[in-house]
Amino acid sequence: MLFGNKCSFAIDFLGQESGLEIADIYIAGQNVTKIDNAHYKFVSTLKVSAEDTNRTDELLKSDNLLPGDTLEQRYNQILDHEIRFNFQVLDWGPPTDDIFAIIIPFKGDIYLCALLYNEGKTISVKIDGSMLSATMLAAAEHIKNQINGTQQNRAPF
Numbered sequence: 001m002l003f004g005n006k007c008s009f010a011i012d013f014l015g016q017e018s019g020l021e022i023a024d025i026y027i028a029g030q031n032v033t034k035i036d037n038a039h040y041k042f043v044s045t046l047k048v049s050a051e052d053t054n055r056t057d058e059l060l061k062s063d064n065l066l067p068g069d070t071l072e073q074r075y076n077q078i079l080d081h082e083i084r085f086n087f088q089v090l091d092w093g094p095p096t097d098d099i100f101a102i103i104i105p106f107k108g109d110i111y112l113c114a115l116l117y118n119e120g121k122t123i124s125v126k127i128d129g130s131m132l133s134a135t136m137l138a139a140a141e142h143i144k145n146q147i148n149g150t151q152q153n154r155a156p157f
Helices: 042-053 056-061 071-079 129-152
Strands: 002-005 009-017 020-027 099-106 109-116 121-127
Touching: 002 129, 009 129, 020 042, 020 129, 042 129, 056 099, 056 109, 056 129, 071 099, 071 109, 071 121, 121 129
Parallel strands: none
Antiparallel strands: 002 009, 009 020, 099 109, 109 121
């Protein structure tokens, strides 16, 4: 089941396998979990991430304080500085080990940018911070319900 929009940010929940939640993550139309899409404790991870990303107002206040005249310059300068961890998102263990994603303000808008290590490129998309958070929460709720439904249907032995 798809949550969000693949052109900006989406989580495509594909089911469960061996106690793991299988989900593809899309940023700017690209599947960033091609190598590994099996997530451990994905519901709690999504809920924490949703809280972390729902800070658009806070991010926009720092817009004029950050370096970089272009989005690419800003992204690269943030990556080269310790402050990068203040902007990091989607740090979800092995399935997202191939990316370093941050949300950053630029000229009054919020962007989700990701360095794809395996492909050696950076992708970015203008995004609504509350949509990012809402997508994560909707996916978490659906997955939680799927897990609870599966557990209730298991034989008691």
